[in-house]
Amino acid sequence: xxxxxxxxxxxxxxxxxxxxxxxxxxxxxxxxGWRFPDILPRDWxxxxxxxxxxxxxxxxxxxxxTLFIAAATTVLAALVGVPAGRALGLHAFRGKAIxxxxxxxxxxxxxxxxxxxxxxxxxxxxxxxxxxxxxxxHLIPVIPYMTLIMASVFSSFDTTYEDQARSLGARPHQVxxxxxxxxxxxxxxxxxxxxxxVSWSQYLLTLSIGGGxxxxxxxxxxxxxxSGRNDVTGAIAMIYILPGLLVLLLTARHLTGRNAALTPRxxx
Amino acid sequence: MTLTKRTRIILLxxxxxxxxxxxxxxxxxxxxxxxxxxxxxxxxxxxxxxxxIAVLSSPGFLASLGLSLWIAGASTLISVMIALGxxxxxxxxxxxxxxxxxxxxxxxxxxxIVGAIxxxxxxxxxxxxxxxxxxxxxxGRPGDFPALVHDPFAIGIILQYVWKEVPFIGLILLANMxxxxEDHESTARSLGATRWQAxxxxxxxxLMPGLVAASALVFAFxxxxxEIPLILGASAPExxxxxxxxxxxxxxxxxxxEAMAMAMIIALLGGAxxxxxxxxxxxxxxxxxxx
Numbered sequence: 415x416x417x418x419x420x421x422x423x424x425x426x427x428x429x430x431x432x433x434x435x436x437x438x439x440x441x442x443x444x445x446x447g448w449r450f451p452d453i454l455p456r457d458w459x460x461x462x463x464x465x466x467x468x469x470x471x472x473x474x475x476x477x478x479x480t481l482f483i484a485a486a487t488t489v490l491a492a493l494v495g496v497p498a499g500r501a502l503g504l505h506a507f508r509g510k511a512i513x514x515x516x517x518x519x520x521x522x523x524x525x526x527x528x529x530x531x532x533x534x535x536x537x538x539x540x541x542x543x544x545x546x547x548x549x550x551x552h553l554i555p556v557i558p559y560m561t562l563i564m565a566s567v568f569s570s571f572d573t574t575y576e577d578q579a580r581s582l583g584a585r586p587h588q589v590x591x592x593x594x595x596x597x598x599x600x601x602x603x604x605x606x607x608x609x610x611x612v613s614w615s616q617y618l619l620t621l622s623i624g625g626g627x628x629x630x631x632x633x634x635x636x637x638x639x640x641s642g643r644n645d646v647t648g649a650i651a652m653i654y655i656l657p658g659l660l661v662l663l664l665t666a667r668h669l670t671g672r673n674a675a676l677t678p679r680x681x682x
Numbered sequence: 683m684t685l686t687k688r689t690r691i692i693l694l695x696x697x698x699x700x701x702x703x704x705x706x707x708x709x710x711x712x713x714x715x716x717x718x719x720x721x722x723x724x725x726x727x728x729x730x731x732x733x734x735i736a737v738l739s740s741p742g743f744l745a746s747l748g749l750s751l752w753i754a755g756a757s758t759l760i761s762v763m764i765a766l767g768x769x770x771x772x773x774x775x776x777x778x779x780x781x782x783x784x785x786x787x788x789x790x791x792x793x794x795i796v797g798a799i800x801x802x803x804x805x806x807x808x809x810x811x812x813x814x815x816x817x818x819x820x821x822g823r824p825g826d827f828p829a830l831v832h833d834p835f836a837i838g839i840i841l842q843y844v845w846k847e848v849p850f851i852g853l854i855l856l857a858n859m860x861x862x863x864e865d866h867e868s869t870a871r872s873l874g875a876t877r878w879q880a881x882x883x884x885x886x887x888x889l890m891p892g893l894v895a896a897s898a899l900v901f902a903f904x905x906x907x908x909e910i911p912l913i914l915g916a917s918a919p920e921x922x923x924x925x926x927x928x929x930x931x932x933x934x935x936x937x938x939x940e941a942m943a944m945a946m947i948i949a950l951l952g953g954a955x956x957x958x959x960x961x962x963x964x965x966x967x968x969x970x971x972x973x
Contacts, residue, residue: 418776421771421774421776422776422777422778424767424771425771425776425778425779425782426778428768428771428782428785429778429781429782429785431845432782432785432786432788432789432845432849433785434800434804434845435796435797435800435801435803435804435842435845436792436796436800437800437804437810438800438803438804438809438810439796439799439800439803442803450808450812450813450816450824451812451813451816451817452813453810453813453814453817490701493697494697494698494701494702495698497693497694497695497697497698498694498695498697498698498699500694501690501691501694501695502695505687505691507687507688507691511960513695513699514960515956515957515960516699516702516703517698517699517702518956518959518960519706519952519953519956520702520705520706522898522899522902522952522955522956522959523706523902523906523949523952523953523956524902524903524905524906524907524923524948524949524952525906525907525908526906526908526923526926526927526945526948527710527713527906527945527946527948527949527952528706528709528710528713528945528949529709529927529945530713530926530927530930530941530942530945531708531709531710531711531712531713531714531716531942531945532705532708532709532712533930534709534712534713534716535708535709535712550705551705553701553702553705554702554705554706554709557698557701557702558702561698611791614793615793615794615795617793617794617795617908617909618908618909618923618927622927632793632795632909635795635796635799636795636909636912636913639799639802639913644803647799651796651799651800654793654796655791655792655793655796657791658788658791658792658793659788659791661791662784662787662788662791
């Protein structure tokens with residue numbers, strides 16, 4: 415009985431600690447002035463939310479741009495990550511360990527180590543300060559993630575269905591669309607959603623390559639946080655965590671059993 | 683036309699390797715050349731180690747390196763300990779277990795920058811905890827509250843990493859525990875081991891590869907992240923990534939090779955963590971993870 419009580423207390427403490435940093439952000443977004451030492455704001459208002467959604471704040475444009483960059487990065491990463499994942503998941507070959515290492519390293523080596531050199535490279539190519547440059551930069555942490563998830567998906571993929579379709583006269587693109595794609599789609603969706611989130615949370619690569627001209631949501635969030643507009647910061651933070659929540663609700667059904675280990679693979 | 687298996691594999695891998703390798707290695711390569719002060723376009727055609735010598739003999743750099751190692755080491759160690767406890771807890775059945783598992787997953791999706799601002803609003807001297815301390819009569823004014831953010835020991839930064847990484851490591855451990863099962867521990871218990879002995883001598887060694895791999899990821903991230911120390915760190919010494927980026931964007935262009943040298947040093951540590959991670963995880967694929 416005592417062990418049960420201990421577990422419950424430990425569980426409640428853990429749950430509280432996990433949501434705690436979000437609480438002041440949520441309160442601030444509805445606060446109309448919240449001075450020390452008030453535990454709660456004296457007045458509540460929707461001013462911060464109204465301002466965040468007004469054209470002057472630039473938050474809506476920033477939100478659209480961030481969505482576009484994350485979506486484009488995800489599509490490009492899927493185009494190269496699905497074939498590479500197939501090679502890694504289905505085949506054993508000489509040099510596989512090296513290839514895996516090369517595909518893994520960009521996700522683990524800190525962004526700052528790459529961002530400065532990449533800025534130099536992109537400067538020559540005229541890609542600094544452009545949305546395309548930022549998308550290419552985001553591919554560095556996103557492709558490894560996509561490829562490794564797809565490798566895991568393909569490692570439990572049965573190629574005999576493809577052989578059967580082919581022996582029945584299906585052409586390669588028909589085999590892919592009618593046999594391969596339906597089989598890998600659940601895994602591909604999870605890979606895509608988490609690839610989206612990896613791009614969605616990039617800060618330094620956007621700052622260094624975008625040079626302040628590509629103003630994604632985390633950069634806007636930082637601007638308001640450092641100018642002391644805590645209420646608007648709270649509202650933007652709430653908007654910013656929304657896609658993650660949606661992704662979680664969409665994938666929760668799939669994140670059981672075998673796929674559960676996929677979730678946090680390489681994105682601490 | 684039929685392709686040999688080897689050609690097929692190369693064609694499947696080529697787009698990812700060319701695109702990713704092109705971006706990643708050209709960036710590291712250019713960074714390396716610049717750090718060696720090799721810039722033929724402005725007449726520097728003799729690579730030298732001056733930038734590295736300048737950086738490694740600068741007290742400011744050494745203080746930043748020490749701070750970043752402290753942040754990464756402390757964050758990883760504390761996160762691992764709490765994550766072990768949390769995973770052991772979540773392995774049991776108790777009311778609310780599903781809910782905590784959901785919060786773990788949710789936490790993984792929250793960008794670090796949001797956590798950093800949340801920690802700032804919680805632990806700053808006019809933050810939520812300072813207000814509670816005032817209400818409880820523990821402090822008389824904001825300045826009486828201990829400096830937990832922008833502080834020399836980087837407590838706020840470490841708190842943020844612990845908040846983010848406990849669920850990350852915890853979920854990896856939980857997945858490993860489910861794969862291992864409880865049979866080994868039961869056997870040890872039936873042979874007279876205490877719960878603690880069964881944990882230390884049976885379960886922990888089996889969890890070790892996953893734990894080391896996860897720790898390598900967390901260490902590399904906490905060592906090299908930029909926006910978290912930017913928001914929660916003190917102005918001096920700065921965390922190494924903050925110092926490196928500030929040197930790079932310095933109006934004095936002479937500081938750039940030194941910034942690149944710092945980036946290379948961070949890359950070196952990151953590379954070491956890649957090797958640790960790869961050493962302790964088995965790659966996905968046929969015949970490797972078959973049970």
